Amino acid sequence: MTTLDWARLISKDRPGSRVLAILLIAIVAGLLFAPFALTGAKAISICVKIMIFAVLAASFDLLLGYTGIVSFAHTVFFGIGAYGVGIALTRLGASWTSLAAGILTAILLSILLALVIGLFSLRVRAIFFSMITLALSAAAQTLATQLSGLTGGEDGLVFRLPPGLMPNARLLDSKLLGLTIDGKVLCYYLILAMSVTFVLAMLRIVNSPFGRVLLAIRDNEFRAEAIGYPVFVFRTLSNVAAAVFACTSGVMLSLWLRYAGPDASLSFEIMLDILMIVIIGGVGTIYGSVVGATAFLIAQGYLQDLLKASSAASHILPGIDQVLSPDRWMLWLGLLFILAVYYFPAGLVGVLRRPAGKLNAKGGRPAKDRFIMIYRWMGRAR
Amino acid sequence: MTDTLLELDNVHTHIGLYHILQGLGFRAQRNRITLLLGRNGAGKTTTLRTIMGLWPASAGRISFAGADIAGRSTSAISRLGIAYVPENMGIFPDLSVKQNMLLAARKAARAADMDQQRLEWIFGLFPAVHQFWNKPAGKLSGGQKQMVAMARAIVEPRQLLLIDEPSKGLAPAIVNNMAEAMLKLKESGASILLVEQNLQLAREVGDEVAIIDAGRLVHAGPADECFAREDLLKTHLGLTLCP
Amino acid sequence: MSRSDLTPLALLPVLMGCAYLAIGNPIAWLTLTIAGVAMGMIIFTIASGMTIVFGLMDVLNFGQGVFITIGAYLSATVFAALSGHLVSPDPGEAGLVILLAIAAAVVGAGLSGLIFERLLVEPVYGDHLMQILVTTGGLIVGEEIIKIIWGVQQVNVTLPPFLSGAVVIADVAIERYRIFAFMVGALVFLSQYLVFTRTKTGLLIRAGVHDREMVEALGYGVRRLFVATFVAGCALAGLGGVMWGLYQQTLVPQIGSQMNVLVFIVIIIGGLGSTGGALLGAILVGVCANYASFIEPKVALFSNIALMTMILLWRPNGLYPASARS
Numbered sequence: 046m047t048t049l050d051w052a053r054l055i056s057k058d059r060p061g062s063r064v065l066a067i068l069l070i071a072i073v074a075g076l077l078f079a080p081f082a083l084t085g086a087k088a089i090s091i092c093v094k095i096m097i098f099a100v101l102a103a104s105f106d107l108l109l110g111y112t113g114i115v116s117f118a119h120t121v122f123f124g125i126g127a128y129g130v131g132i133a134l135t136r137l138g139a140s141w142t143s144l145a146a147g148i149l150t151a152i153l154l155s156i157l158l159a160l161v162i163g164l165f166s167l168r169v170r171a172i173f174f175s176m177i178t179l180a181l182s183a184a185a186q187t188l189a190t191q192l193s194g195l196t197g198g199e200d201g202l203v204f205r206l207p208p209g210l211m212p213n214a215r216l217l218d219s220k221l222l223g224l225t226i227d228g229k230v231l232c233y234y235l236i237l238a239m240s241v242t243f244v245l246a247m248l249r250i251v252n253s254p255f256g257r258v259l260l261a262i263r264d265n266e267f268r269a270e271a272i273g274y275p276v277f278v279f280r281t282l283s284n285v286a287a288a289v290f291a292c293t294s295g296v297m298l299s300l301w302l303r304y305a306g307p308d309a310s311l312s313f314e315i316m317l318d319i320l321m322i323v324i325i326g327g328v329g330t331i332y333g334s335v336v337g338a339t340a341f342l343i344a345q346g347y348l349q350d351l352l353k354a355s356s357a358a359s360h361i362l363p364g365i366d367q368v369l370s371p372d373r374w375m376l377w378l379g380l381l382f383i384l385a386v387y388y389f390p391a392g393l394v395g396v397l398r399r400p401a402g403k404l405n406a407k408g409g410r411p412a413k414d415r416f417i418m419i420y421r422w423m424g425r426a427r
Numbered sequence: 428m429t430d431t432l433l434e435l436d437n438v439h440t441h442i443g444l445y446h447i448l449q450g451l452g453f454r455a456q457r458n459r460i461t462l463l464l465g466r467n468g469a470g471k472t473t474t475l476r477t478i479m480g481l482w483p484a485s486a487g488r489i490s491f492a493g494a495d496i497a498g499r500s501t502s503a504i505s506r507l508g509i510a511y512v513p514e515n516m517g518i519f520p521d522l523s524v525k526q527n528m529l530l531a532a533r534k535a536a537r538a539a540d541m542d543q544q545r546l547e548w549i550f551g552l553f554p555a556v557h558q559f560w561n562k563p564a565g566k567l568s569g570g571q572k573q574m575v576a577m578a579r580a581i582v583e584p585r586q587l588l589l590i591d592e593p594s595k596g597l598a599p600a601i602v603n604n605m606a607e608a609m610l611k612l613k614e615s616g617a618s619i620l621l622v623e624q625n626l627q628l629a630r631e632v633g634d635e636v637a638i639i640d641a642g643r644l645v646h647a648g649p650a651d652e653c654f655a656r657e658d659l660l661k662t663h664l665g666l667t668l669c670p
Numbered sequence: 671m672s673r674s675d676l677t678p679l680a681l682l683p684v685l686m687g688c689a690y691l692a693i694g695n696p697i698a699w700l701t702l703t704i705a706g707v708a709m710g711m712i713i714f715t716i717a718s719g720m721t722i723v724f725g726l727m728d729v730l731n732f733g734q735g736v737f738i739t740i741g742a743y744l745s746a747t748v749f750a751a752l753s754g755h756l757v758s759p760d761p762g763e764a765g766l767v768i769l770l771a772i773a774a775a776v777v778g779a780g781l782s783g784l785i786f787e788r789l790l791v792e793p794v795y796g797d798h799l800m801q802i803l804v805t806t807g808g809l810i811v812g813e814e815i816i817k818i819i820w821g822v823q824q825v826n827v828t829l830p831p832f833l834s835g836a837v838v839i840a841d842v843a844i845e846r847y848r849i850f851a852f853m854v855g856a857l858v859f860l861s862q863y864l865v866f867t868r869t870k871t872g873l874l875i876r877a878g879v880h881d882r883e884m885v886e887a888l889g890y891g892v893r894r895l896f897v898a899t900f901v902a903g904c905a906l907a908g909l910g911g912v913m914w915g916l917y918q919q920t921l922v923p924q925i926g927s928q929m930n931v932l933v934f935i936v937i938i939i940g941g942l943g944s945t946g947g948a949l950l951g952a953i954l955v956g957v958c959a960n961y962a963s964f965i966e967p968k969v970a971l972f973s974n975i976a977l978m979t980m981i982l983l984w985r986p987n988g989l990y991p992a993s994a995r996s
Contacts, residue, residue: 113799115799115802166982173938175802177975179931184971188968192968368818373818375813376810380807380811386800386807
């Protein structure tokens, strides 16, 4: 491919920093060769989680970073995707048609639900949206556990994929570079292809005229409305787009796990993971979700082990083992999250993009942002 | 020119990305009514809000009765003796007129604690306040609300009143009443900084004039002198405002 | 708190009437209604503080649930420590324990609210996005701290004899505790009403809900007023936590965040910043939840979302929006 094609592939939204570009290439290359290089099941599963959460977090970034709204119902769409595949494959049998039917139904349901949510909560004020989506995500969790006939309740659903994707399927007779090419490997690369496609698609969206309008709305709702862009319509459309991508990442989760359950897709912990990834990576950049997902999930995979070890080592002081227990992972995650929001709002991408000379400048927001904040406040007060 | 109550010196105010006041400087004398004139968007309201600390100045000095007030909180500025009557009047519509007045009397815990003698005097200036004493302020007409807003500003004796377009949308009879009240207020020792688009009212009450344009002072001087100069009015205020 | 708009009040009899037709059994209906009103009064206790905090300072605390939980667990601690007195047949003695528990919960929740405000809310005034993110983080951390202090296991709370059991009035058995919950809620409403109409602080808060800048321009520091209101709101959440804990009789660390969902629905229904709206919304949600859990328990939470949806269709700002800001 020529350089021009590369630029078009990423919608001319260049990483804006050499380090970031190298990092992104390294992540994609790493994911591409991981099945050949890594043997541990845990390491491979972290790789897949990175691909899934990159899409999930990027779709959340469409809302938080590009539309300026916080949705707590993102896990609901993630869950719809996961359960959609799960329910279709359990009910209709493990065939490609039922997989397609499940995915289509899930996407349609997500579009519908996102439209309805937008219709009711984005019409008046953006804060309603956060409150209503929070209520909805709680309701979805109860629903998933209550309707056990359909969803398997607390236990969730374990199901078989179409034969070609099952681990026992042999696609090549001989090994390729020492790797048996079975259904699991195919599934891995299917998820990777989906992940790359969806992230590029989201890059395309935010760099389209539609994306520019979203940014205008995020920065000054009143003015965007005054120029003639119906804020409500654009926000709702953005919510629908985000919902569809979240739904597809749920599909990817189901493909990999061959399982759909409330804790794996609907829990508040997942919501916090998404928030964390977007903040760490850099809000409003899309690339941030890829970098953030990689950093966060690797850290999560191995930090919990570290907590376990230090908890075991700290039996001398009573109480400390409680605080360091791996069960208290959420405590550390929550603290880290608050600190990240305060002191690291630009995220990894923001830090990497900052010109080298300014790296040591005073912390905090640039004056311009602060003024935008003040202006928003005043605008509301009138 | 010796008795300066309020002085702005090279004041800059930013709102969002906009640089509204760009080095504004002028003075308001004690016991005078100073008119702040200018076209729409010249920065008149911003000037009042900046003095009040509602949109803090990003640079420059604002001194009031000898104290530098730039950077102080709005409530602290108010407690120094500056009252503000905003363009939207800032009436609390859920509260009765009485309760609106009570909130302005900082030392009074209940309506009965308010200075009755002063209240009587205020009732004399603004009869509507007395008439609708127990009504929800939101139910009043525009003119009545404006009376309440002015009355509320003087519940406690204040040195300086910042009044933003009191005549806006009001009937001529009420505007006259307003002019009288302002003159009486001046007699009582208060000073007023008045933003006004109604030139008739401005002429009637104004002692001094400060004309601003694009966030800078373009003319300052005695009111009669200013109103006599057609050219000044034409260039800085536009023909339409010239009667 | 609009004076003349009474139409939304008609929602309550309409909802009750529809439920009556769906249930068909007058005694079951009446029992459910009473339970719903009692539950509504508990929700109101929590929602009233939160809605005022929003109205005054545009701050929406997604971590309010923590204070509900703190209140509930503090009361459970007091009950456990004084269990001998709590089970006393003498209502005076047991009542004193309840009062002590409420005091502990209110003070504890209020103090933690003060810390929460300083650390998390103050730095993000005026920025909804940051508020939502930071207070959500606060909710997580708070819940984890509660787990560290009180453990993750379920804690049981027993009602004192004078509040357990039911009184039978004309064939309808009314649980004593529900009457108690109703009275506490009514007391909260009444005292709020008095504060907001009779005291200067209350008037200032109402004025601030409408126009914060003008209150500043009259010489009052809205910031201090706000901190006081925030702490009072947290204390009310703590009180609500005690009441809700006794109502459920079991506590889990997630009790607050579960309740918070209902509180949000109530605030949206009632209109942000409106105490009267919160009362109506709370009772609507309370009775609706009870009817739904009788008719089809699996969709109980959805019934409230459906209720909210319908009300927003009718009034997009909620029943009684108080804040002039939009």
